Amino acid sequence: MSDLSPSLNNAGGEETASPRLLSADFSEARDWIALLKPRVMSLVVFSGFIGLLVAPGHLHPVLAFTAVLCIAIAAGACGAINMWYDRDIDAIMRRTRNRPIPAGRIEPSAALGYGIVLAIGSVLLMGVALNVTAAGVLALSIAFYVFVYTMWLKRRTPQNIVIGGAAGAFPPLVGWAAVTGSLDVMPLVMFAIIFIWTPPHFWSLALFANDDYRRAGVPMLPVVAGGKETRRQIVIYTLLLVPLTLVPWLLGFSGPVYAIAAGVLGAGFLISVWRVATDRQDATGVSLTNDAPARAAFRFSIAYLFILFGALAIDHCVSRFI
Amino acid sequence: MTDAEAAAFRRKQKGRNIAMLVALSALAALFFAITIAKLKHF
Numbered sequence: 001m002s003d004l005s006p007s008l009n010n011a012g013g014e015e016t017a018s019p020r021l022l023s024a025d026f027s028e029a030r031d032w033i034a035l036l037k038p039r040v041m042s043l044v045v046f047s048g049f050i051g052l053l054v055a056p057g058h059l060h061p062v063l064a065f066t067a068v069l070c071i072a073i074a075a076g077a078c079g080a081i082n083m084w085y086d087r088d089i090d091a092i093m094r095r096t097r098n099r100p101i102p103a104g105r106i107e108p109s110a111a112l113g114y115g116i117v118l119a120i121g122s123v124l125l126m127g128v129a130l131n132v133t134a135a136g137v138l139a140l141s142i143a144f145y146v147f148v149y150t151m152w153l154k155r156r157t158p159q160n161i162v163i164g165g166a167a168g169a170f171p172p173l174v175g176w177a178a179v180t181g182s183l184d185v186m187p188l189v190m191f192a193i194i195f196i197w198t199p200p201h202f203w204s205l206a207l208f209a210n211d212d213y214r215r216a217g218v219p220m221l222p223v224v225a226g227g228k229e230t231r232r233q234i235v236i237y238t239l240l241l242v243p244l245t246l247v248p249w250l251l252g253f254s255g256p257v258y259a260i261a262a263g264v265l266g267a268g269f270l271i272s273v274w275r276v277a278t279d280r281q282d283a284t285g286v287s288l289t290n291d292a293p294a295r296a297a298f299r300f301s302i303a304y305l306f307i308l309f310g311a312l313a314i315d316h317c318v319s320r321f322i
Numbered sequence: 323m324t325d326a327e328a329a330a331f332r333r334k335q336k337g338r339n340i341a342m343l344v345a346l347s348a349l350a351a352l353f354f355a356i357t358i359a360k361l362k363h364f
Contacts, residue, residue: 028334029341062359066352129356 031100035083035111036076036118043305044075044171047194050309051175051187054253054316059179066129067178071171073122074138078145078167080115084108085150089216095209119146126178134177141170155217158224161206165198166191186253190309193245197305199237200273203230204298207276208291227285231277234297238273242266245308254315261311269304272297 048071052064059067083090083101091102100106119142127135149164157163172190177183206213206220207230213220222230245266249259275293282288323331 028337060359060362062355066356069352129360 028105031105032114034100035080035106035114037079037082038076040079041072041075043302044168045072046306047190047309048171048175050313051172051190052179053175053313054186055176055179057179063129064178066125067134067175070122070126070129070134070138071174073118073125074142075171077115077118077122078142080111080118081146082150084112084115085146086154089155089218092216093209093212095212126174130178131181133181133183134174137170137174137177137183141167141174144170156219158219158221160219161202162199165195165202168198169194185251186248189244189247189251189253190312192247193241193308194305196237196241196244197301200234200241200269201298201301201305203234204273204276204294204301206230207287207294208298222285227281227287229285231279231285234273235277238269242270248312254312255319256315257318258311258315261315262308265304265308265311269297269300272300 045068049068052059052067083099086096087099087101087108090096090099096102101108101111123135123139123142126138145164145167149160149167153160153164169191172194173183173187176187176190203221206222207227210220210222210227214223221233225233242262245262246259248254249256249262272293276297279291279293280288287294
């Protein structure tokens with residue numbers, strides 16, 4: 001009986017502080033945080049912050065913090081609404097079945113309300129604290145993620161993450177607009193880089209999560225077109241991505257620090273996806289190595305974008321001081 | 323609802339109230355800071 005919590009043995013009903021109950025309370029808080037998809041949020045926040053950093057002009061640190069906070073809250077809101085909408089397929093997929101809603105720890109309606117309040121709150125705060133353009137782009141990015149990607153494309157077409165990838169590409173535009181109140185070529189180039197980066201990133205994941213997606217009926221490219229075609233598409237998009245990352249340097253928006261970083265990272269990404277393309281596979285394109293190269297490419301793609309945009313920021317700071 | 327469940331419910335409610343209080347305080351502080359920043363800006 002030693003494994004029973006004191007509260008269950010508490011016949012008198014006294015309100016004793018049970019370690020198990022206390023930990024349950026913390027786990028509830030963790031579930032509400034998990035609804036915000038913090039790992040996805042980190043990349044969104046980072047790219048938004050870089051957009052804000054490289055934009056011409058000056059922003060008071062408090063306002064800059066508020067802009068980044070709004071981007072983070074909006075990204076979290078998208079995650080919560082996405083989890084509410086996808087709760088049926090999340091329950092089927094191994095990777096997602098322990099999420100708070102399919103696991104029954106949070107009511108779907110509560111998650112939806114949470115997402116809507118955060119979404120509206122982030123846009124209003126952005127509008128009040130920064131400017132209408134930034135708020136408008138933020139609202140557009142939320143609407144794109146929720147309505148275009150989650151509700152429309154995700155379950156209908158293998159091009160879901162190609163078009164839907166635009167939703168994740170908005171943050172640099174929001175960051176830039178927060179500083180300048182307008183949009184320009186540079187944030188659009190940053191948008192394009194994330195847009196073209198998304199397919200090789202996501203399809204690497206889809207390759208090793210193929211069984212999950214098939215079981216859930218989500219028409220990801222490996223499910224619909226098979227592993228071979230997916231690997232080919234990953235290489236094509238990466239070949240488009242690498243020269244695109246050099247555009248900021250070619251247009252004079254960045255200097256040699258960024259150009260060298262983009263070149264080296266691009267070579268690394270190409271090697272990584274080439275390994276995916278030449279992975280040992282059977283006649284139907286199923287990996288014989290448990291998709292080890294795809295797993296490596298997925299991890300590399302995350303580091304790639306972080307370092308690439310980090311280099312852009314470093315280059316910007318260096319050029320300011322020289 | 324058993325006594326144990328009632329106690330857990332009360333503890334959760336208390337946790338939520340504290341979380342809400344912290345969130346609202348942070349929001350108030352943020353709005354105050356934004357106002358000061360905007361006043362300096364203009």
